[in-house]
Amino acid sequence: MLTANPQLTPDKKLRHLLTTEGLPKSLIENILDTAAQFVSVGDRDVKKVPLLRGKSVFNLFFENSTRTRTTFEIAAKRLSADVINLNINASSTSKGESLVDTIDNLIAMDADMFVVRHAQSGAAHLIAKHVNAVRPNVAVINAGDGRHAHPTQGLLDMYTIRHYKKSFHNLSVAIVGDILHSRVARSGIHALTTLGCPDVRVIGPKTLIPTECERMGVSVHHDMLRGIEGCDVVMMLRLQNERMEGPLLPSAQEFFKSYGLTAEKLARAKADAIVMHPGPMNRGVEIESTIADGRQAVILPQVTFGIAVRMAVMSMVGAGRGDAA
Amino acid sequence: MKLEIRNGRLIDPSVGINGRDEHVNLYIEDTVVCSVGQEAPNGFVADKVIDAAGKIVAPGLVDLCARLREPGYEHKATLESELMAASAGGVTSLVCPPDTEPVLDEPGLVEMLKRRGWTLNQARIYPLGALTAGLKGETLAEMLELAEAGCIGFFQADRPIVDTSVLYRTMQYAATYGFTIWLRPEDAFLARGGIAHDGEVASRLGLAGIPSSAESVAIATIATLMRETGARVHLARLSSSAGVELVRRAKADGLPVTADVGIHHLLLTDRDIGYFDSQYRFSPPLRSPSDRDALSAGVIDGTINAICSDHTPTDEDEKNVPFGEATPGASGLEMLLPLTLKWAEHANVPLPTALARITVNAAEVLGKSQGRFVAGAPADVCIFDPRAFWAVTRETLVSQGKNTPYLAREMQGKVTHTICAGRLVYAG
Numbered sequence: 001m002l003t004a005n006p007q008l009t010p011d012k013k014l015r016h017l018l019t020t021e022g023l024p025k026s027l028i029e030n031i032l033d034t035a036a037q038f039v040s041v042g043d044r045d046v047k048k049v050p051l052l053r054g055k056s057v058f059n060l061f062f063e064n065s066t067r068t069r070t071t072f073e074i075a076a077k078r079l080s081a082d083v084i085n086l087n088i089n090a091s092s093t094s095k096g097e098s099l100v101d102t103i104d105n106l107i108a109m110d111a112d113m114f115v116v117r118h119a120q121s122g123a124a125h126l127i128a129k130h131v132n133a134v135r136p137n138v139a140v141i142n143a144g145d146g147r148h149a150h151p152t153q154g155l156l157d158m159y160t161i162r163h164y165k166k167s168f169h170n171l172s173v174a175i176v177g178d179i180l181h182s183r184v185a186r187s188g189i190h191a192l193t194t195l196g197c198p199d200v201r202v203i204g205p206k207t208l209i210p211t212e213c214e215r216m217g218v219s220v221h222h223d224m225l226r227g228i229e230g231c232d233v234v235m236m237l238r239l240q241n242e243r244m245e246g247p248l249l250p251s252a253q254e255f256f257k258s259y260g261l262t263a264e265k266l267a268r269a270k271a272d273a274i275v276m277h278p279g280p281m282n283r284g285v286e287i288e289s290t291i292a293d294g295r296q297a298v299i300l301p302q303v304t305f306g307i308a309v310r311m312a313v314m315s316m317v318g319a320g321r322g323d324a325a
Numbered sequence: 326m327k328l329e330i331r332n333g334r335l336i337d338p339s340v341g342i343n344g345r346d347e348h349v350n351l352y353i354e355d356t357v358v359c360s361v362g363q364e365a366p367n368g369f370v371a372d373k374v375i376d377a378a379g380k381i382v383a384p385g386l387v388d389l390c391a392r393l394r395e396p397g398y399e400h401k402a403t404l405e406s407e408l409m410a411a412s413a414g415g416v417t418s419l420v421c422p423p424d425t426e427p428v429l430d431e432p433g434l435v436e437m438l439k440r441r442g443w444t445l446n447q448a449r450i451y452p453l454g455a456l457t458a459g460l461k462g463e464t465l466a467e468m469l470e471l472a473e474a475g476c477i478g479f480f481q482a483d484r485p486i487v488d489t490s491v492l493y494r495t496m497q498y499a500a501t502y503g504f505t506i507w508l509r510p511e512d513a514f515l516a517r518g519g520i521a522h523d524g525e526v527a528s529r530l531g532l533a534g535i536p537s538s539a540e541s542v543a544i545a546t547i548a549t550l551m552r553e554t555g556a557r558v559h560l561a562r563l564s565s566s567a568g569v570e571l572v573r574r575a576k577a578d579g580l581p582v583t584a585d586v587g588i589h590h591l592l593l594t595d596r597d598i599g600y601f602d603s604q605y606r607f608s609p610p611l612r613s614p615s616d617r618d619a620l621s622a623g624v625i626d627g628t629i630n631a632i633c634s635d636h637t638p639t640d641e642d643e644k645n646v647p648f649g650e651a652t653p654g655a656s657g658l659e660m661l662l663p664l665t666l667k668w669a670e671h672a673n674v675p676l677p678t679a680l681a682r683i684t685v686n687a688a689e690v691l692g693k694s695q696g697r698f699v700a701g702a703p704a705d706v707c708i709f710d711p712r713a714f715w716a717v718t719r720e721t722l723v724s725q726g727k728n729t730p731y732l733a734r735e736m737q738g739k740v741t742h743t744i745c746a747g748r749l750v751y752a753g
Contacts, residue, residue: 006600021529100645120647121531122601130645146649147531186531210528211536 019149034312052081075310121146139317154187177237203227333377338681385417385705387687389633397426402638410724412751414659415707424482430455432474453480462486485513496556510543537565564609566619587635603651631687638726656726663736706744713739
């Protein structure tokens with residue numbers, strides 16, 4: 001049964017951040033505008049603002065990640081929050097504790113915010129639903145759930161695109177690679193279509209494109225040379241090691257031949273096209289080194305903007321009212 | 326003991342008697358139907374009279390799949406709780422699958438189950454034995470012994486037979502004795518790791534998909550092996566449009582095949598999963614609206630013989646986990662009747678036809694004589710008020726399984742009396 005969007009308050013402010021799907025356009029723009037104010041914090045001598053002083057942010061990582069966890073940790077610390085990092089797969093669940101029990105225990109330790117990464121699609125929604133029932137002032141931020149969503153990555157990608165391209169209204173964006181398993185692709189697609197991007201293309205072999213993908217508002221291409229033609233933005237996705245050889249792909253080399261980003265392929269895009277990648281990169285599998293380090297790549301700025309975007313999201317959900325304090 | 330049920334609107338779906346405009350009384354003597362008519366048969370003096378004015382008097386429901394969870398899963402439900410739920414739902418005959426712990430692959434377990442059920446004195450229990458030892462899909466179960474202990478057929482439940490040669494041999498062996506094999510058609514490899522229908526919703530939510538072809542490939546394989554072995558097969562829980570079409574063709578070709586569908590699959594689709602609501606996780610998965618419509622058409626034209634509850638009670642902890650970790654299935658015994666009425670209304674199906682699919686047609690799949698009001702037929706009756714509403718809540722559900730997509734929703738159609746073998750087993 002469909003219910004109200006669980007990440008919004010009744011007056012449509014940000015309560016949790018679970019997915020970019022269904023976020024109002026004005027709210028996404030508000031997040032990006034708030035992030036813009038935080039970008040300069042990183043340039044200061046004292047890289048801190050007091051918005052979350054006295055709040056406890058729990059980084060709950062049921063799946064290993066160094067990079068995302070670190071950027072959330074930096075973002076929380078710059079907002080003056082106390083940060084507790086928990087790698088759960090190494091502790092509780094191996095003892096048979098359920099996800100909901102783990103959350104209840106951490107709520108009893110007076111957590112104010114959970115940043116959650118989990119291998120199961122929908123895990124963040126489950127936690128948000130539970131939190132709403134038992135401790136409504138606790139916020140949940142999805143840091144990646146299965147194949148479903150990675151909304152802060154989607155938003156930092158939007159920030160990056162807006163930074164370089166100013167507007168979404170005449171853009172062509174190509175997302176290339178393993179769309180099937182990619183929460184980054186899904187979060188990017190929903191954010192782009194919401195922001196009014198008229199031309200979102202996904203490019204990959206049929207084994208890595210989800211069924212009825214077009215229904216998400218994208219066009220599907222299997223020929224990268226044609227798919228990338230005239231694009232303003234090329235978003236490359238990471239190909240997981242375990243998928244490089246098996247029933248989905250014969251080899252990393254063959255994948256690179258068709259879908260790796262090379263100078264030759266990039267030449268089909270617009271001359272001022274930007275190249276993005278959520279990291280960590282597999283050089284020579286998704287992307288040629290010269291491109292990754294080239295003048296069109298904005299991969300490192302993505303990381304910097306990511307901290308500001310996460311600060312914006314945390315400050316908004318942490319304010320309790322769903323607005324920047 | 327003589328029982329008279331008077332003033333009700335009697336519906337015998339086997340012959341299409343539809344007492345809309347007249348009161349037809351039902352006269353029961355001991356465990357069987359004595360007669361139907363305006364007047365009591367000669368010398369019939371009722372010991373007890375039930376006034377069914379304003380209600381429908383139908384045969385007791387025959388449910389082709391209800392998990393009672395005993396032995397082994399008593400934390401989810403017990404024989405006692407679920408048989409009471411059956412009575413509350415108007416179900417007087419039910420088929421229980423062998424996916425208990427231990428599985429029903431030994432005659433002693435089947436005898437114990439039948440004995441336990443008999444002492445509780447409610448719905449008739451028809452156990453399905455395991456098709457393969459331990460349901461492992463490797464070696465044959467002792468079908469002859471199990472049949473002698475009371476199994477009405479042999480089922481692999483939701484466990485796959487990965488090795489097609491094992492499937493072939495089970496069909497050959499069952500055909501030797503004329504036993505019916507029950508199979509839930511799903512190719513183990515195509516379904517592997519999947520948790521939702523492979524379509525728009527699963528793609529959007531990032532849930533691993535189970536394609537419709539998992540069902541159609543399995544049915545094509547089964548139909549081919551039926552031709553070779555002569556085995557009789559009941560296909561349990563169809564879920565896809567392609568599956569319905571293959572069954573339609575198999576029947577047209579004269580194969581001895583029957584089929585059922587779970588009631589939820591006639592009403593719900595993958596769209597209902599919403600934001601990962603685990604109450605909507607089913608095996609097989611809820612599919613697209615066009616699949617649901619094809620299933621509905623299949624029930625109407627008789628390609629699908631019967632509708633069942635696919636009753637799967639679980640405890641709340643098993644649903645309060647991420648969607649992909651949730652136990653599939655829903656509690657259903659008490660919703661089978663009202664949901665079938667709801668489907669009939671939506672699909673514009675005459676009431677006797679809809680009732681036939683949960684009574685006489687289901688009994689025919691089992692080769693049993695329930696579901697008819699003729700002299701000498703088993704006196705199994707379900708009396709219900711078609712206009713009464715009731716709320717589905719943790720408290721109103723008799724089943725120990727409170728897992729249902731319909732929690733906190735209203736149902737129309739309430740059972741008021743259930744009579745099994747001439748005995749009143751429920752009065753609500």
